[in-house]
Amino acid sequence: xxxKVPYDRVVRWVETFAATIAENKEYLTDLDSAIGDxxxxxxxxxxMRAALAKLDGQPPGDVGAMLKAVGMALVSSVGGAxxxxxxxxxxxxxxxxxxxSEIDADDxxxxxxxxxxxxxxxxxxxxxxxxxxxALLPARDALEEAIAEGESFPDAxxxxxxxxxxxxxxxxxxxxxxxxxxxxxxxxxxxxxxGATSSYLLLKTAADTWSxx
Numbered sequence: 001x002x003x004k005v006p007y008d009r010v011v012r013w014v015e016t017f018a019a020t021i022a023e024n025k026e027y028l029t030d031l032d033s034a035i036g037d038x039x040x041x042x043x044x045x046x047x048m049r050a051a052l053a054k055l056d057g058q059p060p061g062d063v064g065a066m067l068k069a070v071g072m073a074l075v076s077s078v079g080g081a082x083x084x085x086x087x088x089x090x091x092x093x094x095x096x097x098x099x100x101s102e103i104d105a106d107d108x109x110x111x112x113x114x115x116x117x118x119x120x121x122x123x124x125x126x127x128x129x130x131x132x133x134x135a136l137l138p139a140r141d142a143l144e145e146a147i148a149e150g151e152s153f154p155d156a157x158x159x160x161x162x163x164x165x166x167x168x169x170x171x172x173x174x175x176x177x178x179x180x181x182x183x184x185x186x187x188x189x190x191x192x193x194x195g196a197t198s199s200y201l202l203l204k205t206a207a208d209t210w211s212x213x
Contacts, residue, residue, distance in 0.1 A: 003153040004102040005210045010063050011055065013209040014070055018048035020201050031194040037080055040194040047078035047086065061101050068094030082195070085119055085132065092118035105143075105153040108206075112140045112160075130176040132195035139164035139203045157207035161200070168192065168200040 021028070021044045028041030051073040058069050071090030075083055096111035097103055103111070116136045125131040142163035146156035171193035 002104050004104045005108075005153075006102045007061055007063050007066070009210060010103065011060075011066060013206050014048075014055065014066075015052065016209050017202055017205045018052050020205050021045050021048050021198065024198075024201065028194050028198055031192055031197055034191040036194060039080060040082060040198065043078045043080055043082050044086070044198055047074040047083065050074070050077035051090075062098070063100045063103055064094045064096070064098030066094070067091075067097060070094075081123065082198075085123055085195070086198075088118045088122045089115045089136075105147050105156055108153075108157075109140075109143050109147055112136075112143060116140050128174055130171045130174040130193050130196075132193070132199040134171050134174070134193065135164040135167040135196040135199040135203070138167040139199075154207070154211040157203075157210055161204045161207040164200040164203040168196040171196045 021041070025041035025045045028044065029038055030041075032038050032040035051070040054069050054073040055066065058066055060066075067090050071087045071092075071094055074090060075087030077083070078086065092114040093111045096114040097107060100107060116133070119136060120126070120133055123131060123133070125133045127134060127137055139160040143156050143160040146159045151159065169192065172191065173189055174193075176193070
């Protein structure tokens with residue numbers, strides 16, 4: 001039977017991601033202090049708190065509308081590059097799931113694909129530029145491969161999260177070609193990208209929250 005994730009569980013994922021960002025706020029900010037503005041964790045925490053506040057007044061039932069509300073909250077409350085990029089990510093997730101009360105593996109693949117395309121268009125980032133794309137793109141590809149091979153939605157999500165983790169770690173030796181980190185040139189090598197790290201946390205919390213269907 002095809003596993004479907006209902007609206008309330010998608011909301012739980014957003015809540016879990018917000019909690020995970022709060023728990024890792026200092027860690028993300030420390031990563032950003034090495035190659036950026038030292039505010040990624042602080043900004044993302046503020047943005048996700050704003051998103052949760054917005055969800056309190058959101059009519060339940062429409063996954064796409066809920067995810068768009070998260071995106072709008074992030075755009076309006078997060079400074080730096082994180083706001084436009086994560087805002088775009090959630091807005092694209094929302095557009096792809098508009099009107100749905102539940103999502104399955106194919107829905108999530110379409111949504112994640114739209115999100116990656118949107119983030120790349122917004123940030124003009126390619127693989128190996130040392131950005132969140134380095135976690136998101138492998139995660140999307142792994143999800144597609146797992147679904148094509150007939151894996152269950154929970155197993156496909158776990159495989160996607162593992163690919164995101166590998167992509168995140170692979171940013172460490174890279175020289176940044178986009179964003180504030182690119183100003184450092186060769187000195188940006190040897191540091192894990194904070195955006196790729198928060199993107200991994202996004203996909204890991206999806207796998208954890210939806211793993212039991």
